[in-house]
Amino acid sequence: MxxxxxxxxxxxxxxxxxxxxxxxxxxxxxxxxxxxxxxxxxxxxxxxxxxxxxxxxxxxxxxxxxxxxxxxxxxxxxxxxxxxxxxxxxxxxxxxxxxxxxxxxxxxxxxxxxxxxxxxxxxxxxxxxxxxxxxxxxxxxxxxxxxxxxxxxxxxxxxxxxxxxxxxxxxxxxxxxxxxxxxxxxxxxxxxxxxxxxxxxxxxxxxxxxxxxxxxxxxRITKSAAHAMLGRIYLTGSGYPLNNSSYVAKAKDHLFTVIQGEGQYVTFAPTYADLFKSANDNKYHIFEIQHISGGVSQGSYLPSYVSPTFGTADPLYNAQGSLYSANELGVSQSLINAYEPGDLRKAVTLKTQFIAQNGQPDFANYFIKFREAGAVLTNRYDWPVNFPIIRYEDVILMYAEVLNNEGNTGTAVAQLNRIRQRAGLSPLSASISSSDFTTALRKERRIEFAGEGVYWHDLVRWNIAVSVINQAAADLNYNYTITTNDYLYxxxxxxxxxxxxxxxx
The missing domain is CATH 1.25.40.390 (Serine Threonine Protein Phosphatase 5, Tetratricopeptide repeat)
Incomplete structure (x- = not known):
């Protein structure tokens, strides 16, 4: 398609x-x-x-x-x-x-x-x-x-x-x-x-x-996409605010169905960078928004939304490519600090410096995950890379979350370690406690899906968004606090x- x-x-x-x-x-x-x-x-x-x-x-x-x-x-x-x-x-x-x-x-x-x-x-x-x-x-x-x-x-x-x-x-x-x-x-x-x-x-x-x-x-929507989406929906419904515990087993069944199809119906990408190249659209993601550049009104607007205005000397420069100037809407220092040393996903996901229009280095924190160097656009709404609504790595980590919650932490570790090892990180110990695994998994999901709109909904279904956001606001001296009422628009x-x-x- x-x-x-x-x-x-x-x-x-x-x-x-x-x-x-x-x-x-x-x-x-x-x-x-x-x-x-x-x-x-x-x-x-x-x-x-x-x-x-x-x-x-x-x-x-x-x-x-x-x-x-x-x-x-x-x-x-x-x-x-x-x-x-x-x-x-x-x-x-x-x-x-x-x-x-x-x-x-x-x-x-x-x-x-x-x-x-x-x-x-x-x-x-x-x-x-x-x-x-x-x-x-x-x-x-x-x-x-x-x-x-x-x-x-x-x-x-x-x-x-x-x-x-x-x-x-x-x-x-x-x-x-x-x-x-x-x-x-x-x-x-x-x-x-x-x-x-x-x-x-x-x-x-x-x-x-x-x-x-x-x-x-x-x-087009596949059987794997339906099973993966059902896994996400059931897992979401098992958390806040519905808290329907009967949904957990249903989520597990659908997620496992997807995993059983690996190598035949779904593919685990060899590198993290492979996931975000237009040449690999419809190859690794399970359900994705289709984008085509070339002035057909089917391109993506997202890369322009999250990048500063680059100068012509910057390798990510595109004459049509940016909407905002530096330091308007940026990646938080909190996210940057969450990356472990040597994590290969960081360089694919974000940058903290660019060459400005005056030819001098400028410092800002911004996402580059869906921005392709050398892309020729007709306007800033014309980026070609498909956007993943749900990808296989999400299925793997959701399945690991369910396994851990039902007491199968050792099996869950093996699933999570596939994600870590591809990212160039050392594996978690098979003897990790369930509580420590939960902490590690939540961090892993934040890093793996940074810039993809997954993390906020995770925070809500885990019902920790109030504590996480209020702490972040306090750390930045922002004058607001939120309650669970702020989970919805x-x-x-x-x-x-x-x-x-x-x-x-």
Whole structure:
């Protein structure tokens, strides 16, 4: 899908219906056009297998950058998650951009980024709902393809709800196309019901998905992606705030299923650097956002968001490559200090010095993980490297976490040591205590997934975000403290006004 599935798609606009709960999304355009826009209606479009395939492309495309709006990688994983954690330090505020408010826990229901999260997820859900409502009436050459498309749409819809749940808690559950009048009458759904819906949807999707795809369709959801996502969702639900202990065994089963497929369906990359090269897209990650450079509006915005403005003498210089100046939004010293001497991941993940526009060295802490030296871009939203939503290393470390929690620390150590040894670090002792292993694993997850939007959600499900963030704020003499109420974002003001939802505490 990296090369062919998104490559030749053109603009198709307003094919999905947006209710009042999605009111700000009515002008969005997606990449599904097969005939002139003014000739396309919902009735005429969703009538052939090809059109369903094109519409499904639009569901995937909903995760991708739309110019300065960003994409799921920028909005859900960078701003809403990574910037929220103590991996970032927002030092100065640039205009009306929201990274500073999010990092300092000053965001409100009127913060634009909060609105974007809500809109982007429901945009994807709306696209998926439309396909699922119409797919049975469309003739297919074979039923297996129909079930594959249905399964992909169900997975993606459930995944979008999971991101909404992690960021907003209770949200309206809309599983079919609705009218504006219906939309405003749908209340927020309790968390347990949402978890039941999301997990049952992905569980049901597994049978229709393929283990692998040909080169033309690389990037589609696989069985391994479904199992890995279920492992993440169940493990998340076993922690704060749901604390459903029955989910642990389910997480273990799905994670182990993925691990059993190593060498056949999933691949452990030989080096850490191999994970973040566009040449290796769809090779090592289990589920990733597809990016293509070249002015096709499918590139990534993320590398520009997290890098300073380099001078022409710097090896990472790109004329279109940076959004911020140095010292606006930077990697925290806390994260830098967390790396052990000799950790090979550090040089792949971040830098602390660059050549400025005046040709002189400048010092700032910034991520480089998704920035490719020598890339030629049409604009700053055009980076080619795919973004990993979930990768195999996460499965391995989640599985190790479950093993340790059930008392199998020795087996868990072997899993974690695979990650450490690839990073050039000495292995942990097989005789390490369960408590010390927990500490080591939490540190390992922070380092392994730095810059990928994983750590904040880890802190929340472990229910240690309050202590970690408050300590970080105190160390930096920042005048704020947080409570568990700050684990969730405020419901966007526009949705409160339109639908009358109760606000998060």
């Amino acid at each position: 990296k090369i062919s599935y998104f490559k030749n798609i053109k603009t198709f606009g307003k094919i999905a219906f947006f209710g009042a709960v999605l009111s700000a999304m009515t002008g969005c355009e997606k990449d599904l056009m097969l005939e002139p826009e003014n000739n396309i209606t919902q009735t005429s479009f969703y009538t052939t297998e090809l059109q369903i395939s094109q519409a499904l492309t639009g569901v995937y495309s909903a995760m991708v950058n739309a110019s300065s709006r960003g994409g799921f990688d920028v909005n859900f994983y960078l701003l809403a998650s990574e910037v929220r954690s103590n991996n970032f330090t927002a030092l100065t505020q640039n205009g009306n951009r929201d990274y500073y408010a999010i990092n300092r826990f000053q965001d409100t229901s009127s913060t634009e980024e909060v609105e974007v999260l809500w809109e982007d997820a429901y945009e994807l859900i709306t696209y998926a709902n439309t396909i699922l409502a119409r797919i049975d009436a469309v003739p297919f050459a074979d039923n297996a393809t129909r079930e594959q498309y249905r399964s992909e749409a169900r997975f993606l819809r459930a995944y979008a709800y999971f991101e909404l749940m992690r960021n907003f808690g209770k949200v309206p559950l809309i599983d079919k196309p609705v009218s504006p009048e219906e939309a405003v009458s749908i209340p927020r759904t309790d968390l347990a019901t949402l978890y039941d819906f999301v997990t049952s949807e992905i569980e049901a999707s597994v049978a229709g998905l393929k283990n692998t795809y040909d080169a033309k369709n690389k990037g 405020q419901i966007p003001l526009s949705q409160i006004q339109v639908a009358g939802y109760e606000q998060n505490p």
